[in-house]
Amino acid sequence: MARRDGLIALSVAGMSAMSAPASANDTTAQLGAGGLIIGRSDQIAMESEDLFISPEKVTVDYVFRNNSDKDVETLVAFPMPDIEGSPYANVDIPVDASDNFLGFSVSIDGQEVKPELQHSAFAVGLDIGKELDANGVPYFPFGDATLKALEKLSSEVAADWQNRGLITLNEYDDGSGMKSVRGPLWQLRSTYWWRASFPAGKPVKVAHSYKPSVGGTAGVSFYTDGKFQGQYDDYKRKYCLDESFERAVEKATKNSGDGFPPYTETWLSYVLTTGGNWALGTIGKFRLTIDKGDPANIVSFCGAGVKKVGLTTFEMTATDFYPERDIEILILQPYDSPR
Incomplete structure (x- = not known):
């Protein structure tokens, strides 16, 4: 995250006795969101950014300064994460059936701003927004209103859309016989x-501020048969897992008595690299605070000079910070902890 060699990991553990693990195949994906962006500006600098991330909320406080001798009016944007419509998709949508599916809000000098929302929908690389509009189909792929609108399509339109890869037929038996339901295959792109x-x-x-999309598994996917294996090497690079993290997992596994780590995984992502689009390409003063949520949780992420500043919070600060890496956070939660 910092423009220095030697990123460090932070792993803090709290242990308790747990029950047997659920299947690690029960997986929910997270959506990566981030901060504000602007077309590269030579006048407006980001003097400071105070970023707080937890599984429940993300808040960001900025101070910008126009270093020129003239007032500047420009567009500022917050890109929402892309959402893929798929019968196999299992992603966390914090605010169900809503265009504002992250509950995004913004203020300037303490005054609330009501931003515009720009939607687009793409399938097989083509913008299909006009076709969705013409047939009264909402863009949000996981909403009940979208599924109901697809049900109302004429058989001719539905067949055409299926042949072109805009929709698919989901067939399943719900206990009362086989069902065939039309489902979206397009990608939603949204920007405030x-x-x-x-x-x-x-x-x-x-x-x-917004409510983050939180992914995870029902068990630990990288530790089986008393070994760190499977995708552990990928996790190690992504979350900077270190020896203290490994010792915590091994100790908890030993105490569980059944040979399984007594945790579920939680993943959070924050797109930080867009902070380099402002003047100078750096953030004058940067502070990151991460809250792991419960003292019994284990947390790991990549950072430089990270310090524990509270029972569940960890802080990193930097000056003239260049955001060359996005933030990826892994939290292991005991089975009996609410998520």
């Missing part, structure tokens, strides 16, 4: 945007 004014030489405070 608004016009912002940056007076010459003055600081502007911008704050935004």
Whole structure:
């Protein structure tokens, strides 16, 4: 995350006795969201960013400054994560059946802003928004309204869309006989945007928040038969797992008495690299706070100079910070902890 050699990992454990694990195949994927973006600006610098991440919420407080001698008005955007429609998709949608599926909100100098929302839908690389609009089909692929609209399509339109890869037929037996349901295959791309004014030489405070999409598994996927194996090498690179993390997992497994790590996995992602689009390409003062949620949880992520600052919180600070790496967080939660 910092422009330095030697990223460090942080692994803090709390142990308790647990029950047997569920299948690790029960997996939910997370959606990676991040901060605000702007077309590369030579006038507007990000003086500071205070970023807080937990499984329940993400809050970001910025201070921007227009370093030129003229006022600047520009567009600022918050790109929502892309959502893939698929019969096999199992992603966490924090706010169900809503265009604002992350519950995004933003304010400037303490005043709430109501941003515009730009939607687009793509299938096999083509923009299919006009076809969805013409047939009254919402763009959000996982909403009940979308499935109901697909049910109402004429057989001719449905056959055409199926042949072109816009929709698929999901066939299953719900106990009362076989069902055939039309399902979306398109990708939803969404961006919130608004016009912002940056007076010459003055600081502007911008704050935004949202509820993160949280992925995970019903067990631990990288430790079996008393060994770290499977995708553990990938995890090690992604989350900077270290020896203290390994010792914590091994100790908890030994105490469980059944040879399985007594945890479920939770994953969070934050797209940080867009912070380099502002003037100078760096963040003047950067502070990251991560809350693992419960003292019994184990957390690991990549960072430089990370310190424990609370019972469940960890902090990293940097000056003239270059965001060359997105944030990936792994939290192991005991089975009996609410998620």
